Amino acid sequence: MRPPAPVIPAVNTMKWVKRLLLLVLFVAVFGVVCALSGWLLSRGTPDWYQPRKANSPEMAVAAENAEKQVQRTLNWAQDQQAYAASSQFGAPTTHPAKTLEISLSEDELNGFFQKWDSTFGWSEHLGPYLADPQIVLRDGHVILAAQVKETGTVMSIEFGAALRDGKLELSIARVLAGRLPLPRTLWSRYQDRLEAAIAEHLPEWRTRANITPNGAANVDAVAAAMSELLLNALNDRPSPAVLFLPYSLEGKPRSLPVNVTHLQIANRTLRLDVEPLGPAQRASLLETLRGRNAYVQP
DSSP states (O other): OOOOOOOOOHHHHHHHHHHHHHHHHHHHHHHHHHHHHHHHHHHSOOTTOOOOOTTOHHHHHHHHHHHHHHHHHHHHHHHHHHHHHHHHTTOOOOOOOSOEEEEEEHHHHHHHHHHHHHHHTTTTTTTTTEEEEEEEEETTEEEEEEEETTTOOEEEEEEEEEEETTEEEEEEEEEEETTEEOOHHHHHHHHHHHHHHHHHHHHHHHHHOOBOTTSOBOHHHHHHHHHHHHHHHHTTOOEEOEEEEEEEETTEEEEEEEEEEEEEEETTEEEEEEEEOOHHHHHHHHHHHTTSSOOOOO
8 A cells, every 4th residue: 555645734835825925025026116216216317417508608608718728729739830830941930838738627528519519510410319418527537418308318428538558548337327327238239229320421421531731620530530439439449549629710610630648537627638740640640530541649
């Protein structure tokens, strides 16, 4: 005869059922709390994001201060060219400083961007989707942020910025939806779309890119350079340490490329040391923008 099957007391069975139900309930509640917390964080606004009015008096003053910095740099570059020209004829003028320091506060950067955005059309393609774009400076980091019109969520990308071995290194530190950090797997598809959009227009910008002998870069040269900079930043690649300073020449938007030799971001201020590009460096930079060779540092 077979021994009788063991009898499991009903009390023990009920205990396990209750524990299982409590576990399921805990997991469900935990999931709801996480989802709610994530939603609240995504709808929140980071402390450093302060909506600004493009035409506010403060931004106008900040833009004017930044404009003075750029004009000072342009005058310095002209002095460099005048010295080089006079040296060829054996009667050099006083040698201007080899490097020039540029210091721009967070407000000055934003005011300057707002002023020149209408001229260069930097954000015209983003206007239907984003509102109140801002540049935020934190120690060693640059944050690009804007409000997504469809959802009202503040989206931001934080870049670590450093100058190493004569190259500019921008790397993504984090991406936020409101105050909620987003994993790369979640926003990588948007990166793919962005890279595809850049790849569609980059050949056209490269073809039309031009830098005149006096150093004036056209809009397409700047577009090609900034596109390459963004692609490199998204893929953790270094870029030429070249800064394009916008100005107007005979009513046409132009930019002056200068080489960055020192970079510091601290106390909500960007400090740069820049050097002029000589004819050989400008020619090399143009060839790089056209996708033909690597930029040679001066």
